[in-house]
Amino acid sequence: RARSLGQTQYQVFATGMLEANVQRFALEGELRQGLANQQFELYYQPIVSLKSDRIAGFEALIRWQHPQRGFISPGMFVPLAEETGLIIPLGKWICETACQQAYVWKQQFPDWPLLISINLSGRQFEQPDLVEQLAAIMHDRQLYGLTFKLEVTESMVMGDVEAAIDLMFKLRSLGCKLSLDDFGTGYSSLSYLRRFPIDTLKVDQSFVRNMHSAEDFAIVRTIVDLAHTLGMDVIAEGVETLEDVAALRSLGAEYGQGYYWAKPLAAAAATEFLAQSFQ
Numbered sequence: 001r002a003r004s005l006g007q008t009q010y011q012v013f014a015t016g017m018l019e020a021n022v023q024r025f026a027l028e029g030e031l032r033q034g035l036a037n038q039q040f041e042l043y044y045q046p047i048v049s050l051k052s053d054r055i056a057g058f059e060a061l062i063r064w065q066h067p068q069r070g071f072i073s074p075g076m077f078v079p080l081a082e083e084t085g086l087i088i089p090l091g092k093w094i095c096e097t098a099c100q101q102a103y104v105w106k107q108q109f110p111d112w113p114l115l116i117s118i119n120l121s122g123r124q125f126e127q128p129d130l131v132e133q134l135a136a137i138m139h140d141r142q143l144y145g146l147t148f149k150l151e152v153t154e155s156m157v158m159g160d161v162e163a164a165i166d167l168m169f170k171l172r173s174l175g176c177k178l179s180l181d182d183f184g185t186g187y188s189s190l191s192y193l194r195r196f197p198i199d200t201l202k203v204d205q206s207f208v209r210n211m212h213s214a215e216d217f218a219i220v221r222t223i224v225d226l227a228h229t230l231g232m233d234v235i236a237e238g239v240e241t242l243e244d245v246a247a248l249r250s251l252g253a254e255y256g257q258g259y260y261w262a263k264p265l266a267a268a269a270a271t272e273f274l275a276q277s278f279q
């Protein structure tokens with residue numbers, strides 16, 4: 001009896017695995033095609049100053065419009081692109097596209113101090129010529145420095161710490177700023193954090209979402225205080241309600257990002273959002 005039960009479970013497991021592998025394999029090929037056929041698009045989500053209520057910048061977030069499957073979330077394909085190495089050409093495209101958009105906005109809104117945040121992936125961060133690549137892209141568009149903020153995660157910088165510090169200083173010398181994304185969800189050593197040339201801690205949305213609970217409120221307060229102690233500022237992610245905004249203001253957080261202001265927007269809609277904010 002136990003044996004037959006075991007077999008049944010094994011079969012269910014095997015079928016599930018096979019399906020998952022077939023799907024993965026299909027998706028990998030489609031990812032490759034998608035890149036060649038320009039099925040990707042960058043969306044831009046406003047980051048808002050809690051002090052002035054002005055747009056401080058945008059975070060670029062990738063979107064995939066698959067011709068048959070429709071919208072596929074980055075949470076689904078970015079890890080696959082990472083595993084297969086496709087993130088390298090995709091990451092380059094992301095940087096080029098964000099730079100191109102920054103260039104357009106700089107022409108349109110010359111007085112606006114642009115700050116465009118770009119998510120880097122682990123593989124990109126380990127690429128030996130990342131700095132040269134970014135420098136070339138910025139140079140092409142005469143955007144040398146000033147404009148970009150690169151988002152890294154704890155897992156990317158807490159491995160080979162010395163190499164990460166070295167790389168971060170090089171990125172900073174291009175004029176880029178650095179954010180630590182999803183802060184609080186990974187593993188961070190405070191003694192290393194102190195040595196990182198990071199400008200901004202992004203408080204993960206899982207804490208921001210639950211700030212009505214005393215524990216999560218205390219966690220957000222602790223992260224804000226930690227950032228300020230280390231000379232960093234704070235962006236709270238996943239801000240959805242006026243109550244979130246009030247709570248974050250009371251804690252002295254500098255910036256917020258979330259559906260309360262806007263979802264990630266296509267470039268044209270983001271431009272519209274920006275134009276409105278200047279009226």
Ligand code: C2E
Binds near residue numbers: 094205259260
């Ligand atoms: P992330 O960098 O932490 O991006 C923030 C995510 O939170 C985005 O999801 C955004 O749409 C979502 N978000 C923002 N405000 C709210 C809110 O108020 N409520 C809720 N529920 N969600 C909110 P998205 O665009 O699906 O991206 C998911 C993750 O995929 C990103 O997390 C990032 O890790 C990765 N990703 C997205 N675009 C890129 C990219 O261009 N390059 C790389 N390497 N990774 C990317």
Ligand code: MG
Binds near residue numbers: 119
């Ligand atoms: Mg991010």
Ligand code: MG
Binds near residue numbers: 181182202204205237
């Ligand atoms: Mg995040």
Ligand code: MG
Binds near residue numbers: 181182
């Ligand atoms: Mg994330």
